[in-house]
Amino acid sequence: MIYDFFYNLTGSQILAYVIGSLLPLFIFILPFALVAVLLERKVSAHMQDRLGPMRVGYHGLLQTVADILKLIQKEDIVAESNDKPLFNLAPVLVFAGSYTAFAAIPFTSAFIGSNIDLGIIFIIAITGLSVAGILMAGWASNNKYTLLGAMRSVAQIISYEIPTILVVLSLIMITGTASLNKLSEMQSGHFWNWMILGGPGLSLTKFLFIPFMIIGFVIIYISTLAEVNRTPFDIPEAESELVSGYHTEYSGMKFAMFFLAEYANMFAVSAIVVALFFGGYQSPFGYLGNTLHLPWLIPIEQFFWFIFKGVFFVIVQMWLRWTLPRLRVDQLMAVCWKYLIPIAFVNLIIVGLITVL
Amino acid sequence: MSQYFKNIWSAISTVSIGMKVTFKHLFVPAVTIQYPDVKLELPERERNRLYMNMDDCIGCDQCARACPVNCIEIETVKSLPDEDLGKTSNGKRKALWVTKFNIDIAKCCYCQLCVFPCPTECIYMTDVYEFSEFKRDNLVYDYATLSPEERVQKKLNYEKFEVEKAAQKAAAAPAAAAKKAEESKEAKPENKEVKPESKDIKPETRAASPDNKEATSGNSETKPENREDKPE
Numbered sequence: 047m048i049y050d051f052f053y054n055l056t057g058s059q060i061l062a063y064v065i066g067s068l069l070p071l072f073i074f075i076l077p078f079a080l081v082a083v084l085l086e087r088k089v090s091a092h093m094q095d096r097l098g099p100m101r102v103g104y105h106g107l108l109q110t111v112a113d114i115l116k117l118i119q120k121e122d123i124v125a126e127s128n129d130k131p132l133f134n135l136a137p138v139l140v141f142a143g144s145y146t147a148f149a150a151i152p153f154t155s156a157f158i159g160s161n162i163d164l165g166i167i168f169i170i171a172i173t174g175l176s177v178a179g180i181l182m183a184g185w186a187s188n189n190k191y192t193l194l195g196a197m198r199s200v201a202q203i204i205s206y207e208i209p210t211i212l213v214v215l216s217l218i219m220i221t222g223t224a225s226l227n228k229l230s231e232m233q234s235g236h237f238w239n240w241m242i243l244g245g246p247g248l249s250l251t252k253f254l255f256i257p258f259m260i261i262g263f264v265i266i267y268i269s270t271l272a273e274v275n276r277t278p279f280d281i282p283e284a285e286s287e288l289v290s291g292y293h294t295e296y297s298g299m300k301f302a303m304f305f306l307a308e309y310a311n312m313f314a315v316s317a318i319v320v321a322l323f324f325g326g327y328q329s330p331f332g333y334l335g336n337t338l339h340l341p342w343l344i345p346i347e348q349f350f351w352f353i354f355k356g357v358f359f360v361i362v363q364m365w366l367r368w369t370l371p372r373l374r375v376d377q378l379m380a381v382c383w384k385y386l387i388p389i390a391f392v393n394l395i396i397v398g399l400i401t402v403l
Numbered sequence: 404m405s406q407y408f409k410n411i412w413s414a415i416s417t418v419s420i421g422m423k424v425t426f427k428h429l430f431v432p433a434v435t436i437q438y439p440d441v442k443l444e445l446p447e448r449e450r451n452r453l454y455m456n457m458d459d460c461i462g463c464d465q466c467a468r469a470c471p472v473n474c475i476e477i478e479t480v481k482s483l484p485d486e487d488l489g490k491t492s493n494g495k496r497k498a499l500w501v502t503k504f505n506i507d508i509a510k511c512c513y514c515q516l517c518v519f520p521c522p523t524e525c526i527y528m529t530d531v532y533e534f535s536e537f538k539r540d541n542l543v544y545d546y547a548t549l550s551p552e553e554r555v556q557k558k559l560n561y562e563k564f565e566v567e568k569a570a571q572k573a574a575a576a577p578a579a580a581a582k583k584a585e586e587s588k589e590a591k592p593e594n595k596e597v598k599p600e601s602k603d604i605k606p607e608t609r610a611a612s613p614d615n616k617e618a619t620s621g622n623s624e625t626k627p628e629n630r631e632d633k634p635e
Contacts, residue, residue: 091433092428092433093425095428095431095432095433095434096433096435097433097435097437100437365422365425366418366422368425369418369424370418370421385410
């Protein structure tokens with residue numbers, strides 16, 4: 047794994063850990079956030095027959111770089127009546143929550159921060175950390191809108207974790223593993239081995255799984271969308287009613303950390319969906335490296351496919367965002383408790399019965 | 404129970420309809436006009452910044468009188484008989500030195516009423532609409548082509564000419580010898596009076612500044628209004 051590689055390279059355990067943990071941040075999260083913010087603005091603009099940023103660079107390509115430069119220069123405002131320790135800790139905690147999730151995400155067969163057996167459970171648990179961060183931010187800002195946003199956010203994230211976990215459970219029942227790396231390895235070969243199409247093998251159960259896998263995919267996609275506070279589930283940061291919710295009082299780099307965490311989260315949940323249902327880093331058609339007998343090419347291809355699938359689902363998230371209006375609080379809870387959870391439960395039971403077959 | 408499944412179905416179907424609409428709009432060309440680079444074509448008879456072509460102006464003051472908001476200020480001096488000012492492009496002979504032609508575009512209401520009375524069609528509306536300024540004074544456009552020194556000079560010339568003419572008339576009855584002596588006496592004090600006046604005018608190259616009230620006597624009516632408008 048990546049840690050062993052750096053250990054052999056540097057000969058120092060600490061250095062290997064530091065490099066291994068910083069790598070996803072610098073080679074992936076920061077560039078992804080830069081690209082995703084621009085992509086979001088361009089996609090939204092073109093969906094509304096506008097052009098979006100056009101001035102900075104060719105078709106506004108450098109717009110987010112300019113925005114980051116602006117954010118760095120901004121004053122870091124801490125109001126008099128803010129709860130200062132919590133106020134300063136909150137963005138760090140929110141970002142740490144979404145960053146830590148990347149430790150267990152298998153980018154390729156060779157690049158996985160920490161190859162733990164409970165990978166998917168770890169991700170679900172650690173993203174709960176950002177709930178604490180959001181509540182902290184809302185409380186410490188000492189502002190009724192931020193507090194309202196934070197409380198809505200916490201209620202929402204906790205509710206929507208249940209359908210997510212139910213769907214994940216059904217997958218664990220089928221595969222018998224919670225390690226994302228093993229899950230991805232299982233789905234190797236061609237795209238008909240992906241979990242969305244019933245998983246590997248060619249038995250009767252594979253075809254019986256297909257409809258329930260699709261239902262499971264839809265449920266987990268909706269619920270993870272709600273977990274990262276994206277539209278149509280963005281009532282915690284509803285601009286029009288709550289003036290952006292829990293990060294209203296933040297400015298400068300602290301705001302940038304919330305922003306970065308939001309985009310990192312977007313990719314993290316897409317990566318989870320990809321790893322669970324769409325073969326993770328596996329190529330849909332087999333590898334060029336195998337046919338050309340170039341073993342070093344395979345991880346690069348895997349990285350490409352993983353990013354490709356992940357970004358595809360991020361774009362679908364944006365597509366949904368610019369299509370659907372925001373749900374009301376009671377509607378939001380109704381979607382979760384009256385629809386997603388019962389369906390996920392029934393799905394879980396049926397999948398369990400088929401597994402017994 | 405059937406309502407429950409109906410709800411699920413309507414949710415799925417309406418969301419997919421909406422997604423289809425937004426996806427289609429991804430490929431609809433944008434309606435945005437990239438303004439400073441691309442500009443909308445203006446209508447044929449658009450009325451924007453007022454322009455005055457000084458070469459054709461005969462100084463008839465008709466546009467200033469037509470203006471409902473008094474944004475045009477004109478001052479003229481008669482030319483001397485031996486001076487030739489040339490002709491306008493449509494053949495009218497110019498007889499007046501235009502020593503002041505100010506258009507306060509901040510006051511202008513773009514009514515185009517000044518355009519029609521002009522006998523030489525030298526004042527008209529252009530298609531320029533980007534002329535914002537940081538100072539309001541900069542919105543007073545000075546169209547007179549004479550330099551500030553020339554403007555003073557023309558006035559002096561005419562006054563001198565008037566004096567000479569008056570002197571000639573006065574000398575017509577008495578004898579020729581007496582006339583010459585008189586003329587030299589009268590002309591000298593006249594010059595002394597004029598010279599301090601010219602000193603007043605010279606620093607004020609901007610005709611719009613409110614200080615040249617004493618120097619310019621022609622538009623004593625418009626000046627007080629001018630002062631009210633200025634932010635102090």
